[in-house]
Amino acid sequence: MGMGRTSWWPATALALLLAGCASGGPAAFMSEDNRGISYTGDRGVGSQPFPANHRSEILSYLRTYLNNPVGVRDGVMAEPLQRTVGGRLRYVSCLRYAARESDGSYRPAQERAAVFVDGRFDRLVEDAGELCAGSTYAPFPELAGLTR
Known part of the structure; x- marks a missing residue:
């Protein structure tokens, strides 16, 4: 029977092995502090550029992050400040808002921290306690205008 029918499996096994190596495994998707997925590459640069588009990037992310982005209440945000993360x-820009539940009710306002790497939005930290301690909030009315 030669090479026809049985030679496909070594090539398939090799392709799967190489795909696993190229992805870096599950740890490649964890941030340096193991708290979530990181969407941007980290060059390891100590001085970070100010995130000039922080408001629009946070709004874009929240439009997909929230189950129902329509009718968010009590939206406030602090200007980005440099903090140590991992x-x-x-x-880091801290925000607080009350999101609408699927039944139309509102849960209490929650505090989140938007982390930026190289001037771009990287991730939203749900347990923002220490990162947002002492933040000075200002109204964030654009949050109430989110749509699906």
Whole structure:
């Protein structure tokens, strides 16, 4: 029977093995502090550029992050400040809002921290306690205008 029918499996096994190596495994998707997915590459640069488009990037992310982005209440946000996140200096913008539930009710306002790497939105930290301690909030009316 030669090469026809049985030679496909070594090539398939090799392709799967190489795909696993190229992805870096599950740890490649964890941030340096193991708290979530990181969407941007980290060059390891100590001085970070100010995230000039922080408001629009946060709004874009929340439009997909929230189950129902329509009718968000009590939206406030702090200007980005440099904080240490996972041992590295990052710009962090704290926000607080009350999201609408699927039944139309509202849960209490929640505090989140938007982390920026190289001037771009990287991730939203749900347990923002220490990162947002002492933040000065200002109204964020654009949050109430989100649509699906």
